[in-house]
Amino acid sequence: MFLKPYRLKSSAALKGSEAKKLRARLELAFPHISVENLLPAKANVTQLKILTHGGTASLVYCVDKQPMFFELDGGQLVPTLYTLWTTPEIIPYFTTHEGVLPKLTNGADLMLPGVVPLGVGLSMYGHYKKGQLVGINLTNNSSAVAVGQLARSSDELYMCGGHGVAVKVLHLFGDKLWSHEPSLLQQIPVMRTKPLTTDDFPALGAVEQRKAPKTPVQPEQAAELPAEPATDAIEASTASLNLDEPEEIADNEPTPETMLKNAFLAALKNNGKKLPLPLLTSNFYRLYVVNEASEQIDLKKTRYKKLSNFLAEMVDQGFIVVREETKGVDKIISVDLEHPELLNFITDVKTNDSSAAAETPLFHSELKEMYVVTDVTAAFFTKLNYKRGEGIPVAQVKKIVREYVSKHAAIHPLTKIVEPDEVLRDLCGNREATLSEITSIITSKMEHSYQMCSGKDTSGKPQIQMSLATRSGNKKVTLVSNIEAYGIIMAELIKLCKQGAAASTTIVKLPHQKHEQLQVQGNQIRFIYTLLTETYKVPPKCILGLELAKDGKKNKRK
Numbered sequence: 001m002f003l004k005p006y007r008l009k010s011s012a013a014l015k016g017s018e019a020k021k022l023r024a025r026l027e028l029a030f031p032h033i034s035v036e037n038l039l040p041a042k043a044n045v046t047q048l049k050i051l052t053h054g055g056t057a058s059l060v061y062c063v064d065k066q067p068m069f070f071e072l073d074g075g076q077l078v079p080t081l082y083t084l085w086t087t088p089e090i091i092p093y094f095t096t097h098e099g100v101l102p103k104l105t106n107g108a109d110l111m112l113p114g115v116v117p118l119g120v121g122l123s124m125y126g127h128y129k130k131g132q133l134v135g136i137n138l139t140n141n142s143s144a145v146a147v148g149q150l151a152r153s154s155d156e157l158y159m160c161g162g163h164g165v166a167v168k169v170l171h172l173f174g175d176k177l178w179s180h181e182p183s184l185l186q187q188i189p190v191m192r193t194k195p196l197t198t199d200d201f202p203a204l205g206a207v208e209q210r211k212a213p214k215t216p217v218q219p220e221q222a223a224e225l226p227a228e229p230a231t232d233a234i235e236a237s238t239a240s241l242n243l244d245e246p247e248e249i250a251d252n253e254p255t256p257e258t259m260l261k262n263a264f265l266a267a268l269k270n271n272g273k274k275l276p277l278p279l280l281t282s283n284f285y286r287l288y289v290v291n292e293a294s295e296q297i298d299l300k301k302t303r304y305k306k307l308s309n310f311l312a313e314m315v316d317q318g319f320i321v322v323r324e325e326t327k328g329v330d331k332i333i334s335v336d337l338e339h340p341e342l343l344n345f346i347t348d349v350k351t352n353d354s355s356a357a358a359e360t361p362l363f364h365s366e367l368k369e370m371y372v373v374t375d376v377t378a379a380f381f382t383k384l385n386y387k388r389g390e391g392i393p394v395a396q397v398k399k400i401v402r403e404y405v406s407k408h409a410a411i412h413p414l415t416k417i418v419e420p421d422e423v424l425r426d427l428c429g430n431r432e433a434t435l436s437e438i439t440s441i442i443t444s445k446m447e448h449s450y451q452m453c454s455g456k457d458t459s460g461k462p463q464i465q466m467s468l469a470t471r472s473g474n475k476k477v478t479l480v481s482n483i484e485a486y487g488i489i490m491a492e493l494i495k496l497c498k499q500g501a502a503a504s505t506t507i508v509k510l511p512h513q514k515h516e517q518l519q520v521q522g523n524q525i526r527f528i529y530t531l532l533t534e535t536y537k538v539p540p541k542c543i544l545g546l547e548l549a550k551d552g553k554k555n556k557r558k
Contacts, residue, residue, distance in 0.1 A: 001170045002177040003107050004053035014045040014061075022061065026069075029077050033090050038083065039063060042300070064296070065181045070171070076133075081173055084135050084144040085189055092126060093135045093144070094167055099448065101138065102369050104146055105174055110136055110167040112157060125157040125166075134167055142191045146172035182491045256302045259293060260310060265345045266292035268319065268335055278331040281311055281322060287499060317341075369394045372447040380404070380423050380442065391449060401439045411435070461485045464532065466525050466545030479508075480518040480528055488536055493518065496535065501527045525549040 014022065022045065027035045039045065040063070048060040048067075059071040068083045079090055095116040104110065116139060117124035128134070130153045135144040150157075151165040171177055173188055254262070267288035275284070285307055290297065304310040308330065315322055319342065321334040336342070370391035373381045378388040384400055386392065392400065405411060410419045417432045418424070428441045465481040483493065490507060497505040503521040520528065526549040532538040 001052060001054075001056075002175040003172075005176055006053060007051045009049040009051055009057075011046055011048050014047055018047075019045050025077060030090055033087060037087055038068070038079075038090075060177070060180075062181075066184050067177055067180050070177065072170075078133060078147060078170060080171060081144055081147065081178060082186065084147060085186070088135075088142070088144070091133045091135050091147070092128065093137050093142075094125075095137055095139060098138045098140055099369075101145060104136070104169060104172055109151070109165045109169050110146070110148065112160065112162050112164055112166040115166050122155065122158055125154040128154045130156070136167060136169070136172075141188065143189045145188060179489075182489045256297065257304070259295060260289075260297055260299075260302055260304075262345075263289045263293040263297065264310075264314065264319075265342055268337070268342055269345055272335050272337045275332070275335060277335070278323070278325075278333045281307065281330045281332060284332055370449045371397055371443055372449050374446055376445045377427065377442060380427060383408070383423070394443075397443055397446075398435075398439045401442060402435060405435065405438070461542070464538065464543045466528060466543065466548065468523060468525070468548050475521070476523050478520040478522065478524040478528060480520075481515065483518055484515065486536070486538060486542075490516075490518070493531075493536075496531060497524070497528070500531065523548070523550055 019039070023035050023039050026038050030038065043063045044065075046062040046065070048062060050058055050060055052058060056073070060067050061069045066082050067080050069077045069079055071077060079087075083090065094110065095118075096110060096114045097116070100110070100114040103114075115125070118126055128150055130150055132150045134148060134150060136146040136148065137144050146167075146169050148167040148169040148171075151168050152160065157166060179185060267284070270292065271288050275288075299305065299307060299310070302310070304313070311320070311322060311330070314320055317339075318336055319339055320332050320336070322330050323333050324330050370393060373386055373388050373390050373392065375388065381390075381392075381400070382388075384404060386400075405418055405424075408421050409424060411417070412419070416434055418435060418438060419432060420428060420430075420438075424438065427445065428438055433441070462482045462485055464483060464486070467479045467481075469477050469479055471477050483490065494505045494507070497503065497518075497520055501520060501522070501524050503524060505518070505520045507516050508519045509516050518528075525545060529540075529543060529546050529549070532543060533540055
């Protein structure tokens with residue numbers, strides 16, 4: 001449903017009465033879950049009206065910018081993956097094998113042969129009706145990777161002989177709804193399933209041993225009993241130690257006021273000399289303070305309640321000077337960069353910057369299916385410079401086999417039968433086989449795995465093309481093509497361009513072209529080049545068009 005891009009028609013914050021109606025709907029749809037866990041009373045709830053790629057209108061409800069529920073045609077509320085990760089017990093689950101996940105990400109529904117049965121007989125697929133919302137998890141991770149509706153009832157699934165669709169997938173990890181807000185992206189939390197032990201399979205006829213309840217001991221009998229270790233005292237002391245630990249951790253956690261001031265000081269330290277003064281206080285907070293915060297700041301949870309109250313205290317402490325130009329419009333006109341507290345904040349700023357930069361999602365994550373070189377296949381792959389334990393993408397294995405055969409073996413031109421050499425005989429036996437059969441035999445002797453890739457690999461990708469064009473008269477714009485080939489998140493790139501170049505930035509699609517282009521107002525060739533090479537680490541050889549930069553400074557960089 002959300003694999004292809006959807007169009008956002010409107011976005012509006014819910015009023016108090018509308019939020020109450022939504023809470024009532026959630027309470028009716030999921031009566032076994034506390035509504036406070038699904039929709040906190042003081043949370044900022046936003047309603048998005050979207051139009052899917054297939055032309056279906058839908059509503060998405062975001063809590064603090066994160067999509068948590070969406071509506072189907074009949075008004076049914078469906079929890080997103082973020083909701084399932086925080087409240088996993090909201091709906092039942094169907095489990096599948098990890099090898100099925102790539103099929104789901106390509107748009108396939110969960111078929112019945114891929115479902116791991118819950119039991120035996122009529123209960124092997126539970127007791128659910130057609131259309132029941134279910135989550136999909138993996139055999140090696142109980143966290144949800146998708147959510148959908150049952151295509152048939154549990155009884156029909158049992159009667160259809162292991163064929164057909166089991167779950168119609170509505171939303172899954174990696175789709176456009178999951179990546180709606182790039183700054184809040186989360187990976188799948190790893191929750192390993194508990195491995196089975198011999199205790200789960202008692203011997204036939206074995207009687208479960210139960211501890212007899214303790215009978216109260218009379219005072220006169222206590223003296224006759226032998227002395228026993230004071231296990232209760234030890235357990236009590238251990239429990240008290242365990243209870244004390246969270247309190248110590250809680251004491252060390254920064255308060256919302258401390259987080260707000262640290263972000264304020266970091267914004268001044270990192271951007272003080274570059275601030276375009278006079279600067280609106282609202283823009284200073286939105287563009288600089290929020291970006292330096294280690295966590296999301298909610299002013300209402302601080303003692304200041306409003307930004308103006310916090311900035312008034314910073315004025316009293318001598319960090320900034322604020323002037324009211326018109327009623328309700330305040331601007332920062334000067335900053336004291338020599339303030340002693342600001343000078344002593346240097347070390348903290350560097351630490352926060354490095355951690356924040358590491359957590360900023362600049363690239364799309366991509367789950368790649370891999371085959372790992374094992375001891376059995378090492379002799380074959382070392383001849384092509386692959387080491388033992390190295391992962392090879394699935395699509396590349398057949399190319400490697402074809403390359404090896406062309407160098408070390410012979411292929412019959414008519415039958416396409418390969419005459420194996422000594423290394424291939426050790427792997428495939430002494431018989432002749434086709435290229436596909438040899439590839440299947442080799443992959444069966446390799447370990448199957450997955451790897452999360454970030455999109456920084458530039459091999460075999462088209463070069464990024466920068467160019468200039470004219471729009472509406474003599475206004476120049478900068479056009480950049482092929483950015484998506486490098487896995488760069490466009491929403492994050494647009495944000496950096498707006499902040500760094502202070503220019504209007506949009507995505508455009510030109511006639512007779514399949515891919516989209518980034519359009520930035522003015523001649524921003526040098527800025528885009530610096531942003532791509534320094535922030536996104538794109539090799540300079542992969543970028544064309546630097547000669548169009550202002551003043552022709554390309555030769556001066558040498």
